[in-house]
Amino acid sequence: MISAQPIAPQARIGHVHLKVANIQRSLDFYCDVLGFELQQMYGRQAAFVSAGGYHHHIGLNTWESEGGQPPPPGTTGLFHVAILYPTRADLADALKRLIAHKLPLDGASDHGVSEALYLHDPDFNGIELYWDKPQDQWPRTPDGSLAMVTQRLDLNDLINTQHERKTS
Numbered sequence: 001m002i003s004a005q006p007i008a009p010q011a012r013i014g015h016v017h018l019k020v021a022n023i024q025r026s027l028d029f030y031c032d033v034l035g036f037e038l039q040q041m042y043g044r045q046a047a048f049v050s051a052g053g054y055h056h057h058i059g060l061n062t063w064e065s066e067g068g069q070p071p072p073p074g075t076t077g078l079f080h081v082a083i084l085y086p087t088r089a090d091l092a093d094a095l096k097r098l099i100a101h102k103l104p105l106d107g108a109s110d111h112g113v114s115e116a117l118y119l120h121d122p123d124f125n126g127i128e129l130y131w132d133k134p135q136d137q138w139p140r141t142p143d144g145s146l147a148m149v150t151q152r153l154d155l156n157d158l159i160n161t162q163h164e165r166k167t168s
Contacts, residue, residue: 015056016057020060021065021069022122033103035051039053088158105118112148115158
């Protein structure tokens with residue numbers, strides 16, 4: 001049954017909490033590779049990281065998973081965590097970080113509404129790094145609905161993006 005009352009349009013997904021096998025290995029990835037900042041350790045079994053000093057965007061814990069293995073293929077669970085970058089240039093910086101750390105991509109797509117890089121963290125949690133194109137550039141059908149696509153993203157073009165910070 002579909003609810004007659006939609007969720008408030010200002011609702012957002014505020015953070016994600018991931019079960020990991022090794023806190024330090026995860027901190028090395030999320031902080032050293034992706035550039036998040038450690039906000040707090042919670043004992044030796046949990047860490048909270050963020051961008052821009054927020055309390056946390058990503059929680060990492062070993063409460064039920066220390067030394068554990070990723071779930072096998074064919075099981076349910078999180079497909080990926082999507083990390084939204086403010087500009088295309090910021091996404092290009094993320095790609096440069098991945099290249100510098102010799103981390104492979106699982107894919108790279110232009111979805112018409114966004115451009116995205118796909119990879120896995122050390123615990124094989126799916127990660128999407130993306131930026132949204134301006135809404136006036138989103139592809140639409142004649143009736144005005146979205147017409148998202150999945151096309152190859154030109155990584156050379158992305159990496160050559162000039163850096164300009166989005167101001168609000």
